[in-house]
Amino acid sequence: MNDSAPATPRSALDLDDGLQRLMGDRPLLQRLLQRFRHDYRDAAQEAGALLEAGAAEAARRKVHTLKGAAGMVGAHEVHDLARQIEQQLDAPALHRLDEAMRRLLHKLDGVLPPPASTPPLPAPGPADPIAQRALLNRLALLLDEGNGAAIDLLEQSAAPLIAALGIVTYQEIAEAAHEFDFELALAALLPLL
Known part of the structure; x- marks a missing residue:
């Protein structure tokens, strides 16, 4: 199976997946x-x-960041397209990504209150x-050891880690x-320790 393209398009927004990633x-x-x-x-x-301005690497970084954010919230279609486009960056592909973003934003507008000027930041981290x-x-120790338990820790402690590190x-x-x-x-973690 080709890893660069899913067999069938995934959903624009999977709230259950987003909830699972954030431990409910x-x-x-x-x-x-x-x-x-x-x-x-x-x-x-x-x-x-x-x-278009000739800053292909900056464009690639923007797509890369969008990919990570979309994956985190369960926006599968945008995540999958961004992953593909990150490898083969061109204007038609970015147009498809923009169309997918519009579908996603339409879904978000249906499940979220109207946007405020600035949405609230994640809740503060542990008081201690x-x-x-x-x-x-x-987390740093597990990453340094190359231990897969780091992934579990990232998933199980998403809320306090987001509060500590920023989204x-x-x-x-x-x-x-x-x-x-x-x-x-x-x-990425070490400068914050």
Whole structure:
């Protein structure tokens, strides 16, 4: 089976998958979906403008970031297209990605309240800074060992890790770990320790 293209298109938005990734934390999923809608609304168009301006690597990074964010919230169609486009970046592909984003945004508008000027940030992390530091150190150790338990920790402790790291860094680490690139995941984590 060709890894670059799924046999059948996956759904624009799978809320059950998003909930599973966040251990059933519905309020957190709603905040992440609101943040996604706010931060990535024009991501495909922005990547297209970057590509047209000759900044292909910046366009690729934008698509890469969109891929991670879409995967985190259960936006399978956008995630799958972004994964493909990241490998073969061109204007027609970015146009398809923009169309998929429009379908996703339409779905999000149906399940979220109208967008505010700035969606709320994720809830604050653990009140105990020692527990927070221990969680980050445990993750760093598992990543350093190349231990697959790092993926479990990322999934089981998504809410406190997002609060500690921020959504963008968490997504970067989680995506690298899910691709078994523990070295890249650790490199993203170390500056925050």
